[in-house]
Amino acid sequence: MEEQKTPKISVWDLPDVPKGKLPPHLEIQRTRVLCTSDAPTHTENIRYSGAYASMGVDNSLQLEHFHDNFRLEVIRLNEDDMEFDMIGIDAALANALRRILIAELPTMAIEKVLIANNTSVIQDEVLAHRLGLIPLKVDPRMFEYMSENDVPNEKNTIVFKLHSRCERGSSRIKVLSNELQWLPRGSELALSTEKPAVDPTSRPRTYTSFNCSQDSLPEFSNNPIGPKHADIIIAKLGPGQEIELEAHAVKGMGKTHAKWSPVATAWYRMLPEVVLLQEVEGEKAEELVKKCPVKVFDIEDIGKVGRKRATVARPRSCTLCRECIRGDDWDKYVTLRRVKDHFICK
Amino acid sequence: MNAPDRYERFVVPEGVAKVSYERDTKIINAASFTIEREDHTIGNIVRMQLHRDENVLFAGYKLPHPLKYKIIIRIHTTSQSSPMQAYNQAINDLDKELDHLKNAFEAELARHSGSQSRQY
Numbered sequence: 001m002e003e004q005k006t007p008k009i010s011v012w013d014l015p016d017v018p019k020g021k022l023p024p025h026l027e028i029q030r031t032r033v034l035c036t037s038d039a040p041t042h043t044e045n046i047r048y049s050g051a052y053a054s055m056g057v058d059n060s061l062q063l064e065h066f067h068d069n070f071r072l073e074v075i076r077l078n079e080d081d082m083e084f085d086m087i088g089i090d091a092a093l094a095n096a097l098r099r100i101l102i103a104e105l106p107t108m109a110i111e112k113v114l115i116a117n118n119t120s121v122i123q124d125e126v127l128a129h130r131l132g133l134i135p136l137k138v139d140p141r142m143f144e145y146m147s148e149n150d151v152p153n154e155k156n157t158i159v160f161k162l163h164s165r166c167e168r169g170s171s172r173i174k175v176l177s178n179e180l181q182w183l184p185r186g187s188e189l190a191l192s193t194e195k196p197a198v199d200p201t202s203r204p205r206t207y208t209s210f211n212c213s214q215d216s217l218p219e220f221s222n223n224p225i226g227p228k229h230a231d232i233i234i235a236k237l238g239p240g241q242e243i244e245l246e247a248h249a250v251k252g253m254g255k256t257h258a259k260w261s262p263v264a265t266a267w268y269r270m271l272p273e274v275v276l277l278q279e280v281e282g283e284k285a286e287e288l289v290k291k292c293p294v295k296v297f298d299i300e301d302i303g304k305v306g307r308k309r310a311t312v313a314r315p316r317s318c319t320l321c322r323e324c325i326r327g328d329d330w331d332k333y334v335t336l337r338r339v340k341d342h343f344i345c346k
Numbered sequence: 347m348n349a350p351d352r353y354e355r356f357v358v359p360e361g362v363a364k365v366s367y368e369r370d371t372k373i374i375n376a377a378s379f380t381i382e383r384e385d386h387t388i389g390n391i392v393r394m395q396l397h398r399d400e401n402v403l404f405a406g407y408k409l410p411h412p413l414k415y416k417i418i419i420r421i422h423t424t425s426q427s428s429p430m431q432a433y434n435q436a437i438n439d440l441d442k443e444l445d446h447l448k449n450a451f452e453a454e455l456a457r458h459s460g461s462q463s464r465q466y
Contacts, residue, residue: 070446070447071450072454073454077459090394093447096387099386103387104387256352
């Protein structure tokens with residue numbers, strides 16, 4: 001039998017393939033991470049500019065394209081935390097921003113601790129370590145970095161003093177962080193190498209040389225420097241024990257030591273997208289709503305018959321636990337995807 | 347005990363050039379840039395921006411050793427442009443993108459704190 005010759009049409013002239021853009025299944029592969037029950041697929045970003053060259057689609061990114069597509073929305077902003085969305089940005093930039101937030105922003109933290117008296121059960125070095133981790137409420141932009149050879153002066157050091165004792169016969173006391181007093185005039189401990197001064201009116205040389213009191217600087221005159229939270233327990237003292245020390249705080253970055261990291265943590269995740277492939281009705285809808293622990297699904301009633309249908313109400317709170325695709329057959333109803341260029345940052 | 351000092355991660359010592367450049371003898375239009383005292387934070391971003399350039403055939407970065415703080419970026423281009431040009435262009439574009447990001451962020455923050463009456 002003779003085969004019927006069908007006229008050869010190029011794939012691009014077929015009526016349902018959109019020209020100049022990718023066909024929908026490839027567009028999904030390019031912009032979404034598919035999270036199946038075993039592992040996420042299509043996770044890499046197809047950044048290479050010639051990737052879709054054979055289809056005639058230009059994947060390269062120009063600056064104007066970025067300008068047009070980039071959006072930033074702040075969801076929540078308190079004194080202590082913040083959540084915002086970045087849309088249209090690449091994963092490498094979001095990760096770099098996260099790394100920089102954790103490691104490369106400067107803050108002030110206690111670095112040198114001069115201990116005059118410590119008869120508590122906490123060892124000197126453990127006490128110094130704990131003091132270093134206390135967050136201080138001060139703007140690091142007003143200070144400069146101090147290197148090894150610099151003299152500690154009022155532009156690069158903050159001095160705190162802690163003197164606490166527990167009397168004999170009383171019960172144990174806790175040393176809280178609000179007992180750290182700020183000394184705006186600099187250190188009060190005298191350098192021991194100085195010979196006794198001949199002139200009794202001159203001030204003895206101390207560990208820091210402050211030219212003027214930090215109190216007189218306009219930024220600090222009404223808001224004194226202190227620890228951010230007043231209720232951090234530094235040590236516990238039993239009866240008869242005493243701690244007397246002076247702590248110097250300097251400016252540093254998280255890269256050197258984690259005590260200088262300004263954030264408790266910073267993380268980001270991609271926006272989850274939950275898509276129902278088929279209509280889920282009736283009892284299956286009830287089951288689906290019960291399955292999800294964060295209540296992503298919701299029931300809506302359609303028509304007058306009163307049949308229930310499940311809809312996706314809060315896709316943003318999906319934690320990708322994959323409960324909804326566990327079990328037989330649920331794969332056909334629900335797919336989980338993540339939008340590759342929409343990042344929720346906290 | 348043998349770990350290097352933490353400030354070595356970002357302090358460039360005297361006499362060491364921050365960026366150095368070596369052309370590849372065997373392949374034309376190919377070069378490696380060695381950047382001292384940097385890590386994935388910069389390397390990944392520059393690599394991503396180089397991928398967006400149409401003239402770049404190959405772009406990659408690596409840290410030869412995690413305790414030696416430097417990165418090597420290798421770039422191959424077509425004959426239309428040179429690795430040096432691609433690298434400069436990538437860094438300038440990144441600069442502009444980050445400026446735009448910063449402006450958008452500050453505008454959004456100002457708008458958000460201006461309308462603090464919204465409850466979340």
